[in-house]
Amino acid sequence: MQVDNSDPVLSVMSDPFFEEPRKKPKMVHEIGQDLAAISIAELDDRIAALKDEIQRLEAEKAKKSAVMAAADGLFKTR
Numbered sequence: 001m002q003v004d005n006s007d008p009v010l011s012v013m014s015d016p017f018f019e020e021p022r023k024k025p026k027m028v029h030e031i032g033q034d035l036a037a038i039s040i041a042e043l044d045d046r047i048a049a050l051k052d053e054i055q056r057l058e059a060e061k062a063k064k065s066a067v068m069a070a071a072d073g074l075f076k077t078r
Contacts, residue, residue, distance in 0.1 A: 028053075 028049040035043070 029046045038046075
């Protein structure tokens, strides 16, 4: 049986390595963006979102630092 490659749905279905394109998450704020047209409420929302993201980054950094410290302790030469 031959696959009809003129039909994009069938050609995708027959490709075992096909992956749906991943959608990028909507950016809350772009660094360096012009802020003149943004309302105070929107600025407050963006500040809150960025603070949440900073907390998330700091938590991840702390986890990685703990793992690194544990590994250093395990492999430290005596």
